[in-house]
Each structure stands twice: as C-alpha cells, then as structure tokens.
Amino acid sequence: MNRFIKYYATVLFLTLLSFSVWSQDRPRIAKPKAIKKKKEVYQLVHNVVKLNIPGLLVRSFGAQYERKLNRSKSFAMGVIYRPNFKTPILNIIMQDTNFTASAETLMMLKSSRYRSLMLTPEFRFYFKKKTPRGLYLAPFLRYKHEMLSSNFRYQESANGGILKTGVYKNRSDAFGAGILFGLQVLTKKKVTIDFWFLGPWAGIQFTKNSSEIPAASLNEFDKAYIESVTEGYNDRFALDNTYQWSNTGFGNSGSGFTLGLRMFGIHIGYSF
16 A cells, blocks of 8 residues: 555656756747737927018018827917017008008108017817817907007197197007918928918908197197098098097097908928
C-alpha cells in the first residue's frame, strides 16, 4: 500500500513540476496597444486673434477675436477704428453731377476731417462642424460711430462784416443687424486666413449737427448765410436746414433708416 502511495505521489510531483516549467517557458502574447488617432488642426484650436491687413492701407485698424463654443458654433467680436484724417467725401460728392456748391461750401469740404469706430459682435455657424474652419454663416450686430468736422467762414454784419471761422461738427450713431457669409482657413503653422464675401446689414441712424460760435451778434442775414454754406452737408445726412439757434451756436438733429454692407474683406490671424 505504501508502495502505491509513493508511486502516485512521485507522478503527481513530476506533473506539477513539468507544468510549472512549461508555463514559465511559454511566450506571453502582448496585448495590442490602442492606436491614438491624431487630432486635426481645427480640433486643437479654441481661440483666433485676427488683424485686417488690407485695411491698414486706408488708415483703418481692424481686429477680431474669435472663441470656439462647440463643434459648429463660435462667437467673435470685431472692432474697426479710423483715426482722425482728411476725409475723401469731397471726391464722392464731386462725382454727383447734380451737386452744386458755393466756394465757401467747397472750402468747408476741403478742410473736413473724419474719424469712426465700429463694434461688431457675431455668432458663427460652421457648415461642416469643424469650428473654426470652413464655410460659415454669421448673424451679427453692428454699432457705428462717425464724427465729421470742418471749418466754415461766416461774417458778423453788426461788426462791419468781419469774417470769422467756426468749426462745424456732424456726429452720427447707427445701430443695426445683418448676416455675413465667409470662409476661414487654418494652417498647421497656426496661421489663420478669414475671408468674408457678403454682409448686408440694416438699422437706424441718429445724426446731429452742431457748431459753437458766438451767435448773439449775428443777425438773420448772417444766420441764413451760415445755413446756406452748410446745406450740402445737411442734404447728404438727410437733415433739413432748419437750425435751432442760441447765443452759443446752432444745431439740428434727425434720425432715419440706414443700410450698410460688409463686402469682400480678409483677416490674417494666429490660432491657439
């Protein structure tokens, strides 16, 4: 009996030993590594800062910041500033064959200076859900402020017809909304090119003309002369020539419907 027990114990020991050796020599099968899909350029971009390079050629500084919201949407805020410079309004008016003006009015146009500020918030919807890359449609709001000033000559008949010079100011503020169609291109170098093709907008415009001159010594003829000199400006800004006079000057104001167009622009930017 003991002989059989020793025999089976020996066989069991050798079996366990051979199994242990076999399991150690058996090559282990490596688990396949998960292949990470490389992200596309647009997936790495959440912010874009852009500058309107062509606008600098016409003394206009334009910049925009765009923030990605999700795969199909973004929010952008744009600003355009034109510093005080000699306005080309004279060339525009002179192209109108129906425009006639006195020498005093022409002098006023030539001395004019212009500056403006525009703020444009917009929401962008990208068609292929690759924000901020590809074709997009952007509803936007716009605030537009313009200031135009120029010199004009007038006389005081009560003081022997002495010629004096005053400063005429025109202020315009417009609020509107529109829609823009464009295309934005991203590169691996983090350079961004943003084209827009068409952006009509409409709104309401408030305009005010004023001049601070000592008007206490002006008679009715002197006032009528000033109104005739500045009538060219009033016609262009849809204002009548009925001024409200005081001892410190004159002015008038008005409001009306206005149309605008953001057309064929380009921004060059940096994405991150």
